[in-house]
Amino acid sequence: MTAFTLAEARDALKAKKISSQELTAALVKVVEAARPLNAYVTETPEKALAMAKASDARLAKGEGGALEGLPLAIKDLFCTKGVRTTAGSKILGNFVPPYESTVTQNLWNAGAVMLGKTNMDEFAMGSSNETSTHGPVFNPWRARNSNTNLVPGGSSGGSSAAVAAGLCLAATGTDTGGSIRQPAAVTGIVGLKPTYGRCSRWGIVAFASSLDQAGPMTQTVRDAAILLKSMASVDPKDSTSVDLPVPDYEKQLEGGVKGLKVGIPREYRMDGAPPEIAALWDKGAEWLKAQGAEIIEISLPHTKYALPTYYIVAPAEASSNLARYDGVRFGYRAKGARDITDLYEKSRAEGFGPEVQRRILIGTYVLSAGYYDAYYARAQKLRTLIARDFTEAYKKCDVILTPATPGPAFAVGDKSDDPVAMYLNDVFTVTVNLAGLPGLAVPAGLTANGLPLGLQLIGKAFDEGTVLRAGLAIEQAANFTHKPENWWAT
């Protein structure tokens, strides 16, 4: 029962083969036994069982929403009313939001059940879930014949590990530079970053407001379509929420890829990338071709400038967004401050971890007098050029196929000493955030030593339907049915 996909559980509940209370109780047990993975930072079993009971009552009457009775995990970046929300940071302390984020409210309105809040890199800054104040998450996957703990990717590392280990039916994530797709790829699951403006950002702890977007992390492409449908909405509380009706993404899965023009960007062939990545990418193109798609070589000439552009734009926005953490109105307050400035400076120095402080300093610097034009203004122009690359490419193709990550999951501690090496994990995903487009990571194969790798599909703005349909074609051809061996259960 706990091995159900979201779609299977939905159908079983509707057919009254199982109850939400049975399903939820079973998952609560699995979650408790998986504590060594550190995927959840807050478990909410009582709330989950109460929600499941209410769902069962609705289902018994033949009522219920699109996600009625389905247990989910929520990234700890989403504010949840009455349930501690930390964003992986000490500075939020025991912050208990008096309000609910729009995305999670949409999920509860659709009948979903909350199992708990998942671990993440502090303020979503990281690609390995190692910057969390709650400690690292371990990837359920290990290399063949190895006991080395690997990272689950980041920043949505608790969500990726929870889905991959079967600790929920599906989870929410957020993606600012790759934080849904990269962890999904290295844990063998599906992750979708929707078009900027598709899901409301209201009530999600802000990192970089022009890049942040919430999305589903699931076992299958169909599940991603189902979950996105309920997460997305037009929200008056978020002025960047775009006024377009939310389509039935599950229905849009039908129709196949015959005649679809798939672009292969030559700039994504990176020097020094492992040959397994390139081979998998070629295979992905062949799979789509075999199902009737047309493969077209395209060029995205400014690709190599995307990461450095991101590391100006995102820290600049973060330094501004994170100014609100001052030790006065909520969260952590340092002891023994001499005066108000000392209170701010000490609370922030003690409350933020090293990576967050590094990014606040970068952001403050690139926005400061004398450096603004050289860094921030230039980066915003580069961003225009990067987005233009895609506009040009979409004159020739409908969807773009790339690798999702430059490699498989790496060992805990491997890249923590070199910020730039860590940043390079997002080399294939970050362009998509800068251009505001939808991107989907789909598991497509295993490395020689048994670790999952993913492919990425990039679509036109608000064309999640095509992205999901192409993703389904990859999923079916890859037939990725591998599961990690359970080494963690207590």
Place this chain on the structure above:
Amino acid sequence: MSVDKDTVRRIAGLARLAVPAEKLEPLAGELNGIFNWVEMLNEVDVEGVPAMTSVAAQKPKWRADVVSDGGEASALMQNAPEHEGTFFVVPKVVE
């Protein structure tokens, strides 16, 4: 452009982050590593390219100028590190 100890001290002040003296030098090194990498953006000719200032594919929205929420002072106080009634308590600001 290279970041030195004094620059780190200055930007840490702007960012309201207490940085201990012995951390200034290592931080300058880390930031320089990142800024040296970012330097590659100078290769690109951006003459005449407009800055991207909006990602959402629509004009900024208008909304009615009405009170739609609020009056929750005591709920907001629940997360305050120190408060008296509905006032936040901070160290003395005016001597």
